[in-house]
Amino acid sequence: MQPPEGYRAEIIEGAIEVSPTDRYSHSQIVFMLREALAEFLKGGDFAARNDTNVIHENRAWVPDLFVVAKDPERYVTDDGLGLTAAAVRVVFEVASPGERSLERDRVRKRREYARAGIPVYVIIDDYDGQGAVTLFTGPRPDKADWEDIHRVPYGTEVTVPEGPAKGFVIGEAITGPKRG
DSSP: OOOOTTEEEEEETTEEEEEEOOOHHHHHHHHHHHHHHHHHHTTSSEEEEOSOOEEETTEEEOOSEEEEESSOGGGBOTTSSOEEGGGOSEEEEEOOSSHHHHHIIIIIHHHHHHHTTOSEEEEEETTSTTOEEEEEEEEETTTTEEEEEEEEETTSOEEOOSSTTTTOEESHHHHOSOOO
């Protein structure tokens, strides 16, 4: 399926979602996150990627950013459309405005990433109060939920606790200063 120019398509919980590409503030957070994460992972066996389909059980997502082996060819799907979710160690989403977009990032993708067993999910959310970062660990695929959820307001650092991004800090350099 080829979405209209300026839009992207994902299959989330069995439904095709077509949404516009995001605002400048969204892209700026993704840019800062990618720059910092690339520097953090430099010299190791893992890399930060984006603009790639992640596929699990006939569902496809395009995360804002994720961590995968630098050489992920063994995880490319048979049809070449993307990488299997088994390759992904950490996924990052930056919340988009609008009720449907927020519900997609906060609820549906949260469940999808848990179902796929992705070890860590981080959502950076400008629209959660004065801005918040929420870290999900301990996926429960059978429950489509997470064992541990840690939410902090912007201005408070949060550290990825496990995997190849263990020790990576999300703070003001990525989110901007505390608001309000």
